[in-house]
Amino acid sequence: MTSRLISSSPAMTNKKHKAAIYWFRQDLRIDDNPTLIKACANVQTMVFVYCHPPQKITRWGFPSNSPHRRHFIDTALANLRKTLVSLGSDLLEIDMSAAEALPGLASELQTTAIYCEDIAAPEEQDEVAALRVSGLDVSARWQSSLLSPADLPFKPTQLPEVFTQFRTTIEKAGVLPLAPCAAPASIPPLPAQFSEIVSRWHKPVMPCPTRPKDQRSSFPYFDEQFSGAASAAKAHLDQYLARKLAHTYKQTRNQLTGVDYSTKFSPWLACGAISARQIYHALKEFETEYGANDSSYWIWFELLWRDYFRLLHLQYGRRLYTASGLSTLPAPLHDTVRFTNWCQAQTGEALVDAGMAELAATGYLSNRLRQIVASYLIYDLDCDWRAGAAWFEAQLVDYDVYSNQGNWLYIAGRGTDPRNGRRFNVQKQVHDHDRDGTYRQLWLTDLPTMK
Template structure:
């Protein structure tokens, strides 16, 4: 694993031609791997891979329309910015494992640079490229904190998040400062135009789903498009309006734009980094003061890091039926699962949440926990099916957080309390007593 301390730019160019493969890091700012690539190559080709649609074992496509549209917006701005720097973004209709080795050979590229993603399928992509004889430099950069700065090794990661957080805060570990975007980038190689024409994405960008005025994250609105500029504007307005001072009190609400930070979609595609959020939050606290709510944003960013560290420690085990537990493999009821996906369980709060999810690609954190608990404990279904459905629906799908949260609810992660079963009627009483949310999505 490479860490930030390995990313000091070198003046000497090691590669005549290199490829930078964008994955979940769709930004130029705070992208150390990209800076490293630019410092070590005389010419550079920037690539994003649109793999063919895959179907899950549960029978539905993996990439939903919401996430696909959000990523398309991020890629469009990324392309514009690379054009301004004298380069381009090549989008290809191929998986990374199939397309990149062939593209590298045609370009005579001697290395591929990318971020490291510590999830099984993403690791398999890198392994396949290396097996094809291509040099791959993968850099860990998606966490807020650098693993090298932690007061424990990955193998010593505490099994309870609270203990992990306490050790980090006691050691006063802070994130590295975000690095700037490159001032200049290497040009395209001379032979690139003809080669790129053959590889250029042949399918049209994803159709924009119709907007819904009820959405808590209307990502077709210009304010919420998937690119880095929109992410920065949202971050700044959120802090300028001092919403960070009320976050802890509002974060469990069920609907609306301002009850939570809404940073997660941009974090998920990499248009915004956790370190950029942390830096802006610290500047806000320096000017306006810290309080329990602004601290809670740091707290949630630490939870995000914790799920990443769990992947570094356990890897494939997190994707097995048992997870990290000794529980028997889960049962599954396909008919009940289908009703859950369609919002047809007969439990109004759950159905309203599932309809919102499918319609808008977004769901409050409180409802994500409620519907996940209901699927596992009330309907007796496999937690992995629920995790896959969230992957297919969420505009802010993140492989680490999605898997980590489903394991947490199912009691198959590291948490000692053996899962989280939510009493739906209590949740109704606490969060939708007057029925506002249920009426919003189910009607009268």
């Protein structure tokens, strides 16, 4: 896969359009959205669309999307629609795939112009390819990384082989993010026939099955301040920095439970309710006022990891989704019974089962536990890492295609890391992170009190 900042059909280049569709994907915000700004400058009338991906059954036999993330996305979309309405527009939600819906909608609008963000993962690339095959001109712009690929001291196809090399190269070169873009002051009006379009295309999305509000959750998305709304993302960022939690992040980030032990930015980053550049800009303002330390640096460090997994997709594309990944290892083994027990928190290993119980109940899991349960599935249960990646995709509120795939490859030793994987000793992890059994007792209620 070649690097691209903008992937456009030839007919889209520098062309003004009477009407166009803006297709929201993983960029559910108005602020710092360069693709949206570009579209608004080139279009006379605009229809903003979100296509709810159809629920599918994975090759491993379970649904691909849990009620947790669906609820979170619904709240992000409700806030996005409110913002668009305040600007004189609206959001059309369609309960169909983009490939099914957008060609017909474009035909009604008498346009072929589609604007959207570019996502360099196989299924997302296939969506755009299908639209182009149908005759649509799709302008897909790369915009989800902190650093612009054009500013890197190397081509994305020549990405350093390991993360540490990537980070040190970036820092030595002094590469910094661009400033976030302001929201457009105005957006193109809706077409005159929009109400008729809504009557034909708006299909009420089936409500998510309600899940109990589990007050043990480390990311209680059912509370307003943790909803998917861009306004909630901004408020969370502001309060996190105002409480100076950035100065203690490195010391607390490996804790297993609680709202404040980590930044909790990932759910909003994953759906695009906030951008990495917005977070970085606010972090630098915080450091200017209150000073920088190892912990505030570590937030930059984690944002670079996020970029690294994105750039891996620009370099390797579909190869990251093969059984061997970037390695020469044989295809992994798989045991369906052991995998099912892992999913259902019935492995018999208390820390692993507690983590899997939390994931199922809340759609969230600490980074430390994600690594522990992934390692256990791969190395102790001899199961296919891709099945684990698919389960995380189905369950996580903060599922991000790049980071999910990159982290599973990393643990499985099938990515770029030279240490051939990360096998965690569960008993050591218990000793280091849950010695008194607090976490296990929280999630395994039938567990005897631990000393």
